[in-house]
Amino acid sequence: MEIKKELVSYVADLSRIRLDETEVAEMQAQMSEIVGYMDILNQLDTDGIEPMSHIFSIANVLRDDVVQPSYPRADILRNAPEHTDEAFVVPKTVE
Amino acid sequence: MEWELVMGLEVHIELATKTKIFCGCSTEFGGAPNTHCCPVCTGMPGTLPVLNRQVVEYAVRAGLALNCDINRYHKFDRKNYFYPDLTKAYQISQLYLPFAQNGHVDLKLKNGDTSTIRIHEIHMEEDAGKLIHSSYGDETYPDYNRCGVPLIEIVSEPDFRTTEEVIAYLTKLKSICEYLDISDCKMEEGSMRADVNLSIRPKGSDTLGTRTEMKNINSFKAIERAIAYETKRQIALVEDGGRVVQETRRWDESKAQTFAMRSKENAQDYRYFPEPDLPPVRISEEEIAYYRSICPEFAEQKAERYVSELGLSAEDAAILADSKYLAELFEGTVAICKDAAEVRYWMMTQVLYFLNERNLQPADITLAAEDFAAFVQIVKAGRINRQTGKTVFEAMFFAEAPFDLEGYIREHDLEQVDDDALITETIRALIAANPKAVEQYRSGQTKIVGFFVGQTMKQLKGKANPATVNAVLERELNQG
Ligand SMILES: [Zn+2]
Numbered sequence: 393m394e395i396k397k398e399l400v401s402y403v404a405d406l407s408r409i410r411l412d413e414t415e416v417a418e419m420q421a422q423m424s425e426i427v428g429y430m431d432i433l434n435q436l437d438t439d440g441i442e443p444m445s446h447i448f449s450i451a452n453v454l455r456d457d458v459v460q461p462s463y464p465r466a467d468i469l470r471n472a473p474e475h476t477d478e479a480f481v482v483p484k485t486v487e
Numbered sequence: 488m489e490w491e492l493v494m495g496l497e498v499h500i501e502l503a504t505k506t507k508i509f510c511g512c513s514t515e516f517g518g519a520p521n522t523h524c525c526p527v528c529t530g531m532p533g534t535l536p537v538l539n540r541q542v543v544e545y546a547v548r549a550g551l552a553l554n555c556d557i558n559r560y561h562k563f564d565r566k567n568y569f570y571p572d573l574t575k576a577y578q579i580s581q582l583y584l585p586f587a588q589n590g591h592v593d594l595k596l597k598n599g600d601t602s603t604i605r606i607h608e609i610h611m612e613e614d615a616g617k618l619i620h621s622s623y624g625d626e627t628y629p630d631y632n633r634c635g636v637p638l639i640e641i642v643s644e645p646d647f648r649t650t651e652e653v654i655a656y657l658t659k660l661k662s663i664c665e666y667l668d669i670s671d672c673k674m675e676e677g678s679m680r681a682d683v684n685l686s687i688r689p690k691g692s693d694t695l696g697t698r699t700e701m702k703n704i705n706s707f708k709a710i711e712r713a714i715a716y717e718t719k720r721q722i723a724l725v726e727d728g729g730r731v732v733q734e735t736r737r738w739d740e741s742k743a744q745t746f747a748m749r750s751k752e753n754a755q756d757y758r759y760f761p762e763p764d765l766p767p768v769r770i771s772e773e774e775i776a777y778y779r780s781i782c783p784e785f786a787e788q789k790a791e792r793y794v795s796e797l798g799l800s801a802e803d804a805a806i807l808a809d810s811k812y813l814a815e816l817f818e819g820t821v822a823i824c825k826d827a828a829e830v831r832y833w834m835m836t837q838v839l840y841f842l843n844e845r846n847l848q849p850a851d852i853t854l855a856a857e858d859f860a861a862f863v864q865i866v867k868a869g870r871i872n873r874q875t876g877k878t879v880f881e882a883m884f885f886a887e888a889p890f891d892l893e894g895y896i897r898e899h900d901l902e903q904v905d906d907d908a909l910i911t912e913t914i915r916a917l918i919a920a921n922p923k924a925v926e927q928y929r930s931g932q933t934k935i936v937g938f939f940v941g942q943t944m945k946q947l948k949g950k951a952n953p954a955t956v957n958a959v960l961e962r963e964l965n966q967g
Protein backbone atom coordinates (compact mmCIF):
# COMPACT_ATOMS: atom_id res chain seq x y z
CA MET A 393 0.00 0.00 0.00
CA GLU A 394 1.31 3.38 -0.98
CA ILE A 395 1.30 6.09 1.66
CA LYS A 396 0.43 9.35 0.04
CA LYS A 397 0.95 12.79 1.49
CA GLU A 398 -2.82 13.23 1.75
CA LEU A 399 -3.08 10.16 3.97
CA VAL A 400 -0.37 11.48 6.29
CA SER A 401 -2.19 14.79 6.57
CA TYR A 402 -5.50 12.98 7.18
CA VAL A 403 -4.06 10.87 10.00
CA ALA A 404 -2.41 13.96 11.48
CA ASP A 405 -5.72 15.73 11.33
CA LEU A 406 -7.54 12.87 13.10
CA SER A 407 -4.84 12.97 15.77
CA ARG A 408 -5.01 16.77 16.05
CA ILE A 409 -1.33 17.05 15.20
CA ARG A 410 -0.03 19.94 13.10
CA LEU A 411 2.70 18.90 10.66
CA ASP A 412 4.67 21.19 8.37
CA GLU A 413 5.84 20.16 4.89
CA THR A 414 9.16 18.69 6.07
CA GLU A 415 7.46 16.71 8.81
CA VAL A 416 4.85 15.35 6.42
CA ALA A 417 7.63 14.07 4.17
CA GLU A 418 9.42 12.55 7.17
CA MET A 419 6.23 10.84 8.37
CA GLN A 420 5.43 9.67 4.86
CA ALA A 421 8.75 7.80 4.73
CA GLN A 422 8.33 6.30 8.19
CA MET A 423 4.72 5.24 7.70
CA SER A 424 5.60 3.71 4.33
CA GLU A 425 8.24 1.63 6.05
CA ILE A 426 5.84 0.42 8.74
CA VAL A 427 3.01 -0.36 6.37
CA GLY A 428 5.54 -1.94 3.98
CA TYR A 429 6.41 -4.37 6.75
CA MET A 430 2.71 -5.28 7.04
CA ASP A 431 2.79 -6.01 3.30
CA ILE A 432 5.46 -8.64 3.94
CA LEU A 433 3.28 -10.21 6.64
CA ASN A 434 0.33 -10.14 4.28
CA GLN A 435 2.20 -12.46 1.91
CA LEU A 436 1.89 -15.27 4.45
CA ASP A 437 -0.96 -17.72 4.01
CA THR A 438 -3.16 -17.26 7.08
CA ASP A 439 -6.23 -19.06 5.77
CA GLY A 440 -7.94 -21.02 8.51
CA ILE A 441 -5.86 -19.48 11.28
CA GLU A 442 -7.76 -17.76 14.11
CA PRO A 443 -6.63 -14.15 14.53
CA MET A 444 -4.68 -13.79 17.74
CA SER A 445 -6.44 -11.62 20.26
CA HIS A 446 -3.72 -11.41 22.86
CA ILE A 447 -0.06 -12.28 22.94
CA PHE A 448 -0.50 -14.49 26.02
CA SER A 449 -3.01 -17.30 25.98
CA ILE A 450 -4.69 -16.10 29.12
CA ALA A 451 -8.26 -14.97 29.75
CA ASN A 452 -10.36 -13.57 32.57
CA VAL A 453 -7.91 -11.33 34.34
CA LEU A 454 -10.51 -9.68 36.55
CA ARG A 455 -10.65 -7.62 39.70
CA ASP A 456 -13.34 -7.41 42.37
CA ASP A 457 -15.63 -4.39 42.47
CA VAL A 458 -14.05 -2.80 45.53
CA VAL A 459 -13.41 0.93 45.73
CA GLN A 460 -9.78 1.94 46.05
CA PRO A 461 -8.79 5.45 47.04
CA SER A 462 -8.47 7.74 44.04
CA TYR A 463 -5.44 10.01 43.68
CA PRO A 464 -5.23 13.45 45.26
CA ARG A 465 -6.49 15.82 42.63
CA ALA A 466 -3.37 17.97 42.73
CA ASP A 467 -1.25 14.93 41.85
CA ILE A 468 -3.51 14.01 38.92
CA LEU A 469 -3.40 17.55 37.54
CA ARG A 470 0.30 18.10 38.18
CA ASN A 471 1.63 16.80 34.87
CA ALA A 472 -0.75 18.80 32.71
CA PRO A 473 0.71 21.76 30.82
CA GLU A 474 -2.19 23.85 32.04
CA HIS A 475 -4.72 23.35 34.81
CA THR A 476 -6.85 25.16 37.37
CA ASP A 477 -7.27 24.04 40.99
CA GLU A 478 -9.90 21.52 39.98
CA ALA A 479 -9.54 20.69 36.30
CA PHE A 480 -7.30 20.37 33.27
CA VAL A 481 -7.51 23.24 30.83
CA VAL A 482 -7.95 22.60 27.10
CA PRO A 483 -8.91 24.84 24.19
CA LYS A 484 -12.66 25.38 24.07
CA THR A 485 -14.35 22.55 22.18
CA VAL A 486 -17.61 24.33 21.30
CA GLU A 487 -18.08 27.49 19.31
CA MET B 488 -46.29 11.45 -0.98
CA GLU B 489 -46.75 9.44 2.17
CA TRP B 490 -43.52 8.88 4.08
CA GLU B 491 -42.49 6.14 6.45
CA LEU B 492 -40.15 6.67 9.34
CA VAL B 493 -37.32 4.19 9.96
CA MET B 494 -35.31 4.39 13.17
CA GLY B 495 -32.65 2.48 15.01
CA LEU B 496 -31.46 3.16 18.53
CA GLU B 497 -28.10 3.08 20.23
CA VAL B 498 -28.71 3.13 23.93
CA HIS B 499 -25.92 3.65 26.44
CA ILE B 500 -26.59 2.46 29.95
CA GLU B 501 -24.22 3.14 32.84
CA LEU B 502 -23.83 0.07 35.00
CA ALA B 503 -24.31 0.57 38.73
CA THR B 504 -21.00 -0.88 39.83
CA LYS B 505 -19.17 0.63 42.77
CA THR B 506 -15.98 1.14 40.79
CA LYS B 507 -15.02 2.06 37.26
CA ILE B 508 -14.61 -0.57 34.57
CA PHE B 509 -10.80 -0.70 34.56
CA CYS B 510 -9.69 0.84 37.89
CA GLY B 511 -10.81 1.04 41.51
CA CYS B 512 -12.01 4.65 41.40
CA SER B 513 -15.52 5.27 42.69
CA THR B 514 -18.37 5.71 40.20
CA GLU B 515 -20.42 7.82 42.59
CA PHE B 516 -22.32 10.59 40.84
CA GLY B 517 -21.73 14.22 41.71
CA GLY B 518 -18.23 14.31 43.25
CA ALA B 519 -16.11 17.46 42.96
CA PRO B 520 -14.45 17.60 39.51
CA ASN B 521 -11.53 15.21 38.98
CA THR B 522 -11.64 13.71 42.48
CA HIS B 523 -12.57 10.17 41.31
CA CYS B 524 -9.45 9.81 39.20
CA CYS B 525 -6.27 7.79 39.21
CA PRO B 526 -3.41 7.19 36.77
CA VAL B 527 -5.39 4.43 34.99
CA CYS B 528 -8.54 6.40 34.22
CA THR B 529 -6.59 9.53 33.36
CA GLY B 530 -4.53 7.55 30.87
CA MET B 531 -1.09 8.07 32.36
CA PRO B 532 1.65 6.30 30.38
CA GLY B 533 2.63 2.90 31.70
CA THR B 534 -0.64 2.10 33.46
CA LEU B 535 -2.69 -0.98 32.69
CA PRO B 536 -6.46 -1.52 32.85
CA VAL B 537 -7.88 -4.47 34.80
CA LEU B 538 -11.47 -5.46 34.06
CA ASN B 539 -14.08 -5.23 36.83
CA ARG B 540 -15.69 -8.66 37.42
CA GLN B 541 -19.03 -7.06 38.28
CA VAL B 542 -19.21 -5.36 34.88
CA VAL B 543 -19.11 -8.72 33.12
CA GLU B 544 -21.84 -10.11 35.36
CA TYR B 545 -24.16 -7.12 34.93
CA ALA B 546 -23.58 -6.99 31.20
CA VAL B 547 -24.21 -10.70 30.66
CA ARG B 548 -27.37 -10.60 32.77
CA ALA B 549 -28.64 -7.68 30.67
CA GLY B 550 -27.82 -9.65 27.51
CA LEU B 551 -29.77 -12.66 28.74
CA ALA B 552 -32.75 -10.51 29.73
CA LEU B 553 -32.77 -9.04 26.21
CA ASN B 554 -32.83 -12.52 24.66
CA CYS B 555 -29.32 -12.28 23.22
CA ASP B 556 -26.86 -15.00 22.34
CA ILE B 557 -24.02 -14.60 24.80
CA ASN B 558 -20.61 -15.04 23.25
CA ARG B 559 -18.69 -17.45 25.47
CA TYR B 560 -15.52 -15.72 24.33
CA HIS B 561 -15.29 -11.98 23.79
CA LYS B 562 -12.67 -9.28 23.76
CA PHE B 563 -12.00 -5.57 23.69
CA ASP B 564 -10.94 -3.15 20.97
CA ARG B 565 -9.65 0.38 20.84
CA LYS B 566 -11.79 3.04 19.30
CA ASN B 567 -9.47 5.91 18.50
CA TYR B 568 -10.59 9.48 18.54
CA PHE B 569 -8.88 12.56 19.75
CA TYR B 570 -11.20 14.69 21.82
CA PRO B 571 -10.70 16.04 25.35
CA ASP B 572 -13.55 13.99 26.86
CA LEU B 573 -11.19 11.01 26.60
CA THR B 574 -7.91 10.94 28.50
CA LYS B 575 -6.21 8.27 26.41
CA ALA B 576 -7.29 9.48 22.97
CA TYR B 577 -9.04 6.15 22.62
CA GLN B 578 -12.02 4.47 24.20
CA ILE B 579 -11.87 0.82 25.15
CA SER B 580 -14.92 -0.78 23.55
CA GLN B 581 -15.90 -3.98 21.74
CA LEU B 582 -16.18 -4.09 17.97
CA TYR B 583 -15.06 -7.43 16.57
CA LEU B 584 -16.39 -9.75 19.27
CA PRO B 585 -18.98 -8.08 21.51
CA PHE B 586 -20.31 -10.09 24.43
CA ALA B 587 -23.91 -10.32 23.20
CA GLN B 588 -25.62 -10.50 19.80
CA ASN B 589 -28.95 -11.26 18.11
CA GLY B 590 -31.42 -10.35 20.81
CA HIS B 591 -34.90 -8.95 20.70
CA VAL B 592 -37.42 -7.02 22.76
CA ASP B 593 -41.16 -7.50 22.39
CA LEU B 594 -43.25 -4.38 22.87
CA LYS B 595 -46.90 -4.05 23.73
CA LEU B 596 -48.43 -0.99 22.08
CA LYS B 597 -51.40 1.09 23.18
CA ASN B 598 -53.72 -0.22 20.46
CA GLY B 599 -53.06 -3.77 21.67
CA ASP B 600 -50.60 -4.64 18.89
CA THR B 601 -47.23 -6.11 19.65
CA SER B 602 -44.03 -5.25 17.87
CA THR B 603 -40.61 -6.84 18.00
CA ILE B 604 -37.40 -4.84 17.97
CA ARG B 605 -34.33 -6.87 17.11
CA ILE B 606 -31.10 -6.18 18.94
CA HIS B 607 -28.05 -6.34 16.74
CA GLU B 608 -25.51 -6.47 19.56
CA ILE B 609 -24.59 -5.25 23.01
CA HIS B 610 -21.05 -4.31 23.88
CA MET B 611 -19.20 -3.12 26.95
CA GLU B 612 -17.24 0.08 26.97
CA GLU B 613 -15.97 2.86 29.17
CA ASP B 614 -17.74 6.18 29.52
CA ALA B 615 -16.05 9.46 28.59
CA GLY B 616 -15.49 12.49 30.81
CA LYS B 617 -17.66 15.56 31.04
CA LEU B 618 -16.61 18.81 29.40
CA ILE B 619 -17.37 22.02 31.22
CA HIS B 620 -17.06 25.04 28.98
CA SER B 621 -16.07 28.46 30.20
CA SER B 622 -18.98 30.80 29.62
CA TYR B 623 -16.78 33.77 28.68
CA GLY B 624 -13.23 32.62 27.92
CA ASP B 625 -11.96 30.24 25.25
CA GLU B 626 -11.28 27.37 27.63
CA THR B 627 -12.84 24.00 28.42
CA TYR B 628 -12.37 22.15 31.71
CA PRO B 629 -12.67 18.37 31.45
CA ASP B 630 -13.99 16.53 34.50
CA TYR B 631 -12.88 12.90 34.33
CA ASN B 632 -14.94 11.53 37.25
CA ARG B 633 -17.19 9.81 34.73
CA CYS B 634 -14.30 8.73 32.51
CA GLY B 635 -14.07 4.94 32.85
CA VAL B 636 -17.53 4.37 34.32
CA PRO B 637 -18.78 1.10 32.78
CA LEU B 638 -21.37 1.26 30.02
CA ILE B 639 -23.23 -1.20 27.91
CA GLU B 640 -24.27 0.00 24.49
CA ILE B 641 -27.38 -1.70 23.15
CA VAL B 642 -27.53 -1.41 19.36
CA SER B 643 -30.90 -2.16 17.80
CA GLU B 644 -31.71 -3.02 14.20
CA PRO B 645 -33.58 -0.27 12.28
CA ASP B 646 -36.91 -1.74 13.38
CA PHE B 647 -38.68 1.30 14.82
CA ARG B 648 -41.46 2.89 12.75
CA THR B 649 -43.11 5.12 15.34
CA THR B 650 -42.16 7.32 18.28
CA GLU B 651 -44.46 5.22 20.45
CA GLU B 652 -42.27 2.18 19.76
CA VAL B 653 -39.15 4.15 20.68
CA ILE B 654 -40.61 5.28 23.99
CA ALA B 655 -42.01 1.82 24.75
CA TYR B 656 -38.61 0.27 24.04
CA LEU B 657 -36.72 2.72 26.25
CA THR B 658 -39.29 2.31 29.01
CA LYS B 659 -38.86 -1.44 28.80
CA LEU B 660 -35.05 -1.25 28.85
CA LYS B 661 -35.26 0.98 31.91
CA SER B 662 -37.68 -1.38 33.62
CA ILE B 663 -35.53 -4.44 32.87
CA CYS B 664 -32.38 -2.73 34.17
CA GLU B 665 -34.19 -1.65 37.33
CA TYR B 666 -35.38 -5.18 38.02
CA LEU B 667 -31.92 -6.59 37.34
CA ASP B 668 -30.58 -3.87 39.64
CA ILE B 669 -27.76 -3.11 37.23
CA SER B 670 -28.45 0.56 36.48
CA ASP B 671 -30.70 3.36 37.66
CA CYS B 672 -31.25 4.47 34.02
CA LYS B 673 -31.75 8.15 34.80
CA MET B 674 -31.76 10.04 31.53
CA GLU B 675 -31.51 13.35 33.42
CA GLU B 676 -28.26 12.27 35.06
CA GLY B 677 -26.95 10.68 31.91
CA SER B 678 -26.98 7.11 33.18
CA MET B 679 -29.21 6.23 30.21
CA ARG B 680 -28.61 7.93 26.87
CA ALA B 681 -30.15 7.27 23.50
CA ASP B 682 -28.82 8.15 20.06
CA VAL B 683 -31.50 7.96 17.39
CA ASN B 684 -30.67 6.99 13.80
CA LEU B 685 -33.46 8.27 11.63
CA SER B 686 -34.29 8.09 7.94
CA ILE B 687 -37.41 8.43 5.84
CA ARG B 688 -38.60 6.49 2.80
CA PRO B 689 -41.73 6.41 0.68
CA LYS B 690 -44.32 4.26 2.42
CA GLY B 691 -44.18 0.73 1.11
CA SER B 692 -40.57 0.95 -0.02
CA ASP B 693 -38.15 -1.59 1.37
CA THR B 694 -34.89 0.22 0.75
CA LEU B 695 -33.44 2.35 3.52
CA GLY B 696 -33.00 6.10 3.09
CA THR B 697 -29.90 7.99 4.17
CA ARG B 698 -29.94 8.35 7.93
CA THR B 699 -28.83 11.00 10.35
CA GLU B 700 -27.78 10.23 13.90
CA MET B 701 -29.12 12.44 16.68
CA LYS B 702 -27.14 12.78 19.87
CA ASN B 703 -27.49 14.64 23.15
CA ILE B 704 -31.14 13.79 23.87
CA ASN B 705 -31.72 13.85 27.62
CA SER B 706 -35.32 12.91 28.30
CA PHE B 707 -38.22 10.90 26.91
CA LYS B 708 -39.97 14.14 26.09
CA ALA B 709 -36.90 15.43 24.23
CA ILE B 710 -36.77 12.20 22.21
CA GLU B 711 -40.34 12.69 21.06
CA ARG B 712 -39.63 16.28 20.08
CA ALA B 713 -36.32 15.46 18.39
CA ILE B 714 -37.89 12.69 16.29
CA ALA B 715 -40.77 14.96 15.26
CA TYR B 716 -38.36 17.76 14.32
CA GLU B 717 -35.91 15.60 12.39
CA THR B 718 -38.68 13.79 10.49
CA LYS B 719 -40.15 17.11 9.39
CA ARG B 720 -36.73 18.43 8.42
CA GLN B 721 -35.90 15.41 6.28
CA ILE B 722 -39.29 15.33 4.55
CA ALA B 723 -39.14 19.07 3.78
CA LEU B 724 -35.60 18.67 2.47
CA VAL B 725 -36.45 15.76 0.17
CA GLU B 726 -39.73 17.25 -1.07
CA ASP B 727 -37.80 20.38 -1.94
CA GLY B 728 -35.59 18.32 -4.21
CA GLY B 729 -32.70 18.09 -1.73
CA ARG B 730 -30.86 15.08 -0.34
CA VAL B 731 -30.36 13.96 3.25
CA VAL B 732 -26.67 13.89 4.13
CA GLN B 733 -25.42 11.17 6.45
CA GLU B 734 -24.21 13.07 9.48
CA THR B 735 -24.37 13.39 13.22
CA ARG B 736 -26.74 16.04 14.47
CA ARG B 737 -26.90 17.49 17.94
CA TRP B 738 -30.32 18.02 19.51
CA ASP B 739 -30.60 21.44 21.10
CA GLU B 740 -33.37 21.24 23.68
CA SER B 741 -33.67 25.00 24.24
CA LYS B 742 -33.96 25.77 20.53
CA ALA B 743 -35.93 22.56 19.85
CA GLN B 744 -33.86 21.87 16.72
CA THR B 745 -31.18 19.52 15.53
CA PHE B 746 -27.90 20.98 14.27
CA ALA B 747 -25.27 19.33 12.14
CA MET B 748 -22.08 18.90 14.14
CA ARG B 749 -18.95 20.45 12.69
CA SER B 750 -17.32 18.36 10.00
CA LYS B 751 -14.33 17.64 12.25
CA GLU B 752 -16.58 16.08 14.87
CA ASN B 753 -18.24 14.24 12.03
CA ALA B 754 -15.05 12.60 10.83
CA GLN B 755 -15.90 9.15 12.14
CA ASP B 756 -12.79 7.20 11.36
CA TYR B 757 -12.10 5.36 14.57
CA ARG B 758 -9.30 3.11 13.32
CA TYR B 759 -10.36 0.27 15.62
CA PHE B 760 -7.80 -2.34 16.54
CA PRO B 761 -7.65 -5.12 19.17
CA GLU B 762 -6.91 -3.80 22.66
CA PRO B 763 -3.50 -5.21 23.56
CA ASP B 764 -3.72 -4.29 27.26
CA LEU B 765 -6.66 -6.57 28.07
CA PRO B 766 -6.80 -10.34 27.70
CA PRO B 767 -10.08 -11.80 26.37
CA VAL B 768 -12.97 -12.90 28.59
CA ARG B 769 -14.43 -16.38 28.70
CA ILE B 770 -17.85 -17.05 30.14
CA SER B 771 -18.62 -20.55 31.31
CA GLU B 772 -21.84 -22.50 30.95
CA GLU B 773 -22.09 -22.58 34.76
CA GLU B 774 -22.00 -18.79 34.92
CA ILE B 775 -24.71 -18.50 32.28
CA ALA B 776 -26.85 -21.07 34.08
CA TYR B 777 -26.37 -19.22 37.36
CA TYR B 778 -27.31 -15.85 35.86
CA ARG B 779 -30.41 -17.40 34.36
CA SER B 780 -31.34 -18.84 37.75
CA ILE B 781 -31.19 -15.44 39.48
CA CYS B 782 -33.14 -13.66 36.76
CA PRO B 783 -35.92 -11.70 38.51
CA GLU B 784 -39.60 -11.49 37.60
CA PHE B 785 -39.96 -8.70 35.00
CA ALA B 786 -42.77 -6.22 34.47
CA GLU B 787 -44.86 -8.33 32.09
CA GLN B 788 -45.03 -11.39 34.32
CA LYS B 789 -45.73 -9.16 37.30
CA ALA B 790 -48.52 -7.34 35.50
CA GLU B 791 -50.12 -10.63 34.53
CA ARG B 792 -49.98 -11.74 38.14
CA TYR B 793 -51.51 -8.46 39.33
CA VAL B 794 -54.43 -9.09 36.97
CA SER B 795 -54.96 -12.77 37.70
CA GLU B 796 -54.17 -12.86 41.41
CA LEU B 797 -54.94 -9.35 42.64
CA GLY B 798 -57.79 -8.39 40.34
CA LEU B 799 -56.26 -5.26 38.84
CA SER B 800 -57.17 -3.98 35.38
CA ALA B 801 -54.55 -4.65 32.71
CA GLU B 802 -53.82 -0.90 32.40
CA ASP B 803 -53.26 -0.33 36.11
CA ALA B 804 -51.23 -3.53 36.41
CA ALA B 805 -48.95 -2.47 33.56
CA ILE B 806 -48.30 0.95 35.08
CA LEU B 807 -47.53 -0.40 38.55
CA ALA B 808 -45.39 -3.28 37.29
CA ASP B 809 -43.35 -1.17 34.88
CA SER B 810 -41.32 0.41 37.63
CA LYS B 811 -39.57 -1.78 40.15
CA TYR B 812 -40.01 0.94 42.76
CA LEU B 813 -43.77 1.23 42.26
CA ALA B 814 -44.11 -2.54 42.17
CA GLU B 815 -42.13 -2.98 45.38
CA LEU B 816 -44.23 -0.39 47.21
CA PHE B 817 -47.45 -1.88 45.88
CA GLU B 818 -46.59 -5.50 46.63
CA GLY B 819 -44.97 -4.69 49.97
CA THR B 820 -48.05 -2.80 51.13
CA VAL B 821 -50.49 -5.44 49.88
CA ALA B 822 -48.45 -8.12 51.66
CA ILE B 823 -49.10 -6.35 54.98
CA CYS B 824 -52.64 -5.00 54.67
CA LYS B 825 -54.00 -7.67 52.29
CA ASP B 826 -56.18 -5.26 50.35
CA ALA B 827 -54.95 -4.91 46.77
CA ALA B 828 -57.94 -2.85 45.62
CA GLU B 829 -57.45 -0.23 48.32
CA VAL B 830 -53.66 -0.03 47.79
CA ARG B 831 -54.20 0.21 44.05
CA TYR B 832 -56.59 3.13 44.62
CA TRP B 833 -54.02 5.17 46.58
CA MET B 834 -51.17 4.22 44.23
CA MET B 835 -53.03 5.23 41.09
CA THR B 836 -54.66 8.38 42.42
CA GLN B 837 -52.15 9.75 44.90
CA VAL B 838 -48.69 8.28 44.31
CA LEU B 839 -48.76 8.71 40.53
CA TYR B 840 -50.30 12.16 40.89
CA PHE B 841 -47.51 13.36 43.20
CA LEU B 842 -44.78 11.87 40.99
CA ASN B 843 -46.22 13.64 37.99
CA GLU B 844 -46.95 16.91 39.73
CA ARG B 845 -43.55 17.20 41.39
CA ASN B 846 -41.67 15.73 38.45
CA LEU B 847 -40.29 12.91 40.59
CA GLN B 848 -39.13 9.44 39.60
CA PRO B 849 -40.52 6.28 41.23
CA ALA B 850 -36.97 5.68 42.51
CA ASP B 851 -37.31 8.86 44.59
CA ILE B 852 -40.22 7.51 46.63
CA THR B 853 -39.38 7.38 50.34
CA LEU B 854 -42.78 6.15 51.57
CA ALA B 855 -42.43 2.83 53.42
CA ALA B 856 -44.80 -0.07 52.78
CA GLU B 857 -45.38 -0.36 56.56
CA ASP B 858 -46.65 3.22 56.80
CA PHE B 859 -48.75 2.83 53.68
CA ALA B 860 -50.34 -0.35 55.03
CA ALA B 861 -51.10 1.26 58.41
CA PHE B 862 -52.72 4.15 56.55
CA VAL B 863 -54.91 1.80 54.50
CA GLN B 864 -56.05 0.06 57.67
CA ILE B 865 -56.99 3.36 59.31
CA VAL B 866 -59.04 4.41 56.28
CA LYS B 867 -60.76 1.03 56.09
CA ALA B 868 -61.59 1.13 59.79
CA GLY B 869 -63.38 4.42 59.11
CA ARG B 870 -61.17 6.38 61.47
CA ILE B 871 -60.55 8.99 58.78
CA ASN B 872 -62.71 9.53 55.73
CA ARG B 873 -61.31 9.32 52.21
CA GLN B 874 -61.24 13.07 51.69
CA THR B 875 -59.21 13.61 54.87
CA GLY B 876 -57.22 10.55 53.81
CA LYS B 877 -55.91 12.48 50.81
CA THR B 878 -54.47 15.18 53.06
CA VAL B 879 -52.93 12.61 55.37
CA PHE B 880 -51.53 10.63 52.45
CA GLU B 881 -49.86 13.71 51.02
CA ALA B 882 -48.22 14.52 54.35
CA MET B 883 -47.08 10.91 54.71
CA PHE B 884 -45.83 10.68 51.12
CA PHE B 885 -43.52 13.66 51.47
CA ALA B 886 -42.40 12.96 55.04
CA GLU B 887 -39.40 10.92 56.08
CA ALA B 888 -40.25 7.29 56.79
CA PRO B 889 -41.26 6.07 59.34
CA PHE B 890 -44.24 8.41 59.49
CA ASP B 891 -46.06 8.97 62.80
CA LEU B 892 -49.55 8.39 61.42
CA GLU B 893 -51.38 8.29 64.77
CA GLY B 894 -49.54 11.38 65.95
CA TYR B 895 -50.40 13.26 62.75
CA ILE B 896 -54.10 12.42 62.95
CA ARG B 897 -54.23 13.42 66.63
CA GLU B 898 -52.25 16.60 66.16
CA HIS B 899 -54.42 17.80 63.28
CA ASP B 900 -57.64 16.51 64.83
CA LEU B 901 -58.60 14.52 61.73
CA GLU B 902 -60.45 11.60 63.27
CA GLN B 903 -63.66 10.98 61.33
CA VAL B 904 -66.87 12.34 62.83
CA ASP B 905 -69.43 9.57 62.74
CA ASP B 906 -71.52 10.87 65.59
CA ASP B 907 -75.12 10.62 64.42
CA ALA B 908 -76.34 13.19 66.94
CA LEU B 909 -73.72 15.79 65.98
CA ILE B 910 -74.30 15.27 62.25
CA THR B 911 -78.09 15.45 62.72
CA GLU B 912 -77.75 18.66 64.74
CA THR B 913 -75.59 20.24 62.02
CA ILE B 914 -77.99 19.20 59.28
CA ARG B 915 -81.10 20.43 61.10
CA ALA B 916 -79.48 23.85 61.50
CA LEU B 917 -78.68 23.92 57.76
CA ILE B 918 -82.24 22.94 56.85
CA ALA B 919 -83.59 25.70 59.02
CA ALA B 920 -81.23 28.24 57.48
CA ASN B 921 -81.95 27.28 53.85
CA PRO B 922 -85.71 27.00 53.36
CA LYS B 923 -85.45 27.73 49.65
CA ALA B 924 -83.09 24.84 48.99
CA VAL B 925 -85.31 22.56 51.04
CA GLU B 926 -88.30 23.69 48.95
CA GLN B 927 -86.39 22.84 45.74
CA TYR B 928 -85.51 19.41 47.07
CA ARG B 929 -89.04 18.63 48.06
CA SER B 930 -90.34 19.74 44.68
CA GLY B 931 -88.24 17.06 43.06
CA GLN B 932 -84.91 18.81 42.39
CA THR B 933 -83.07 16.19 44.41
CA LYS B 934 -79.68 17.21 43.01
CA ILE B 935 -79.71 20.06 45.52
CA VAL B 936 -78.75 17.46 48.12
CA GLY B 937 -75.18 18.00 46.95
CA PHE B 938 -75.34 21.52 48.34
CA PHE B 939 -76.31 20.16 51.77
CA VAL B 940 -73.57 17.53 51.69
CA GLY B 941 -71.01 20.22 50.91
CA GLN B 942 -72.27 22.54 53.65
CA THR B 943 -72.37 19.77 56.25
CA MET B 944 -68.80 18.76 55.38
CA LYS B 945 -67.71 22.37 55.60
CA GLN B 946 -69.29 22.78 59.04
CA LEU B 947 -67.62 19.60 60.25
CA LYS B 948 -64.24 20.53 58.72
CA GLY B 949 -64.40 17.74 56.15
CA LYS B 950 -64.16 15.04 58.77
CA ALA B 951 -67.68 13.64 58.68
CA ASN B 952 -68.38 10.16 57.45
CA PRO B 953 -69.95 10.78 54.02
CA ALA B 954 -72.17 7.70 54.31
CA THR B 955 -73.66 8.92 57.59
CA VAL B 956 -74.11 12.44 56.20
CA ASN B 957 -76.01 11.07 53.21
CA ALA B 958 -78.21 8.86 55.38
CA VAL B 959 -79.07 11.64 57.82
CA LEU B 960 -79.76 14.11 55.01
CA GLU B 961 -82.12 11.69 53.35
CA ARG B 962 -83.96 11.16 56.61
CA GLU B 963 -84.17 14.82 57.58
CA LEU B 964 -85.01 16.26 54.17
CA ASN B 965 -87.82 13.79 53.65
CA GLN B 966 -89.39 14.58 57.00
CA GLY B 967 -91.88 17.29 57.59
ZN1 LIG C 1 -9.23 5.54 38.20
